Amino acid sequence: MEKLESQILQMIRDDQSFDRGFSMLVKNYQEKLYWHIRRMVHFHEDADDVLQNTFIKVFKNIKGFKGESKLYTWLYRIASNEAISYINKNKKHQSLDMESHLTHLENKLKADEYFNSEKAQIVLVKAIEHLPEKQRVVFNMRYYDELSYKDISEILETSVGALKASFHHAVKKIESFITQNIDHVKA
Amino acid sequence: MSRPDKNIPKGYFDNLPQKMSDLISDLKDDVQSSAPHLYRISKEKSYKVPDGYFDQFFNSLNIDQSRTISLISRFRPLVAAASIIGLVTLIWVSGILKQDQDIEMLAMTDVYSYYYDNIDELDHDLIWEISEEEGSIEESLFEDLSQSELDLFEETIISNLTDQELLDIL
Numbered sequence: 001m002e003k004l005e006s007q008i009l010q011m012i013r014d015d016q017s018f019d020r021g022f023s024m025l026v027k028n029y030q031e032k033l034y035w036h037i038r039r040m041v042h043f044h045e046d047a048d049d050v051l052q053n054t055f056i057k058v059f060k061n062i063k064g065f066k067g068e069s070k071l072y073t074w075l076y077r078i079a080s081n082e083a084i085s086y087i088n089k090n091k092k093h094q095s096l097d098m099e100s101h102l103t104h105l106e107n108k109l110k111a112d113e114y115f116n117s118e119k120a121q122i123v124l125v126k127a128i129e130h131l132p133e134k135q136r137v138v139f140n141m142r143y144y145d146e147l148s149y150k151d152i153s154e155i156l157e158t159s160v161g162a163l164k165a166s167f168h169h170a171v172k173k174i175e176s177f178i179t180q181n182i183d184h185v186k187a
Numbered sequence: 188m189s190r191p192d193k194n195i196p197k198g199y200f201d202n203l204p205q206k207m208s209d210l211i212s213d214l215k216d217d218v219q220s221s222a223p224h225l226y227r228i229s230k231e232k233s234y235k236v237p238d239g240y241f242d243q244f245f246n247s248l249n250i251d252q253s254r255t256i257s258l259i260s261r262f263r264p265l266v267a268a269a270s271i272i273g274l275v276t277l278i279w280v281s282g283i284l285k286q287d288q289d290i291e292m293l294a295m296t297d298v299y300s301y302y303y304d305n306i307d308e309l310d311h312d313l314i315w316e317i318s319e320e321e322g323s324i325e326e327s328l329f330e331d332l333s334q335s336e337l338d339l340f341e342e343t344i345i346s347n348l349t350d351q352e353l354l355d356i357l
Contacts, residue, residue, distance in 0.1 A: 026245045034241070038234050048240075055248055114235040121233035124225070143218070144230065175222035182224065 005071040033079045039140045040083040044114045050086050054079045073154040102126045127177035131170050139170040
């Protein structure tokens, strides 16, 4: 992984090989970043928009990347920030309370051809959506992306201890939400 | 208390608290025991993507447009210098306009129109002078600009001034 990162960065630093290096970067990280974004915004069209914005931002700033952090943690940070901005921007157009928001989300997911609308999955999505923003990001990174706390700490610029606490609280809240909706869950 | 006859790795006790903390936290991460309902729900992706999405993603990125924006940001140092020129020129324009009519009555569109119509008259030598005084702008940046790019650049600066800024200057 580190060898690949340094190879990509070396190519990007040279104007002659920049295009090839950038193409390599996109192709290597697009899927990981896409799924990270998709879990936050839920819908393919939105995830596609955010992923495009993420890579355009990367394109504009990659020359200034000093290598003080790992390349993929830097990419994750940009993707997370882009997704959060996108969510907040859309929130401004909706003034729904949490319950109405979750119902609206459930209906949209059920109608989405790119979502496996098993009840258990919908309950899980709603449980995660119920979390405060920071806990949601930490939970997704740790549980689904299986990133180490050290890497998450680098991405979110938060201490490892605080992240562990966030993850712990997130799991407890999700479990509690699922338990309350257990009748609907047939995993 | 000391047990000099027993050897332990160097720094063992220094690292022990962190090691124990990690161990305890890892145990807490054990979702299987702490959140059995969550654990029962498959982690397999419930989200799907259109066929071939990732194969085509790179080609769908609008990099060419970003290159243009990137080019503009490359010349960002010029914005500062050119803004000064813009201000100086506006004061000069205001001097001329005052000869004919009361500036308070002048529509902002007239100011912009005047500026755009006379874009060729801008003093490019002044840009050089300022760049040398500032010492932060490379001459090569100017050399790379074609006349049309320079005009576009100056138009952008004018557009970026608010009406209030223009009025304040005048």
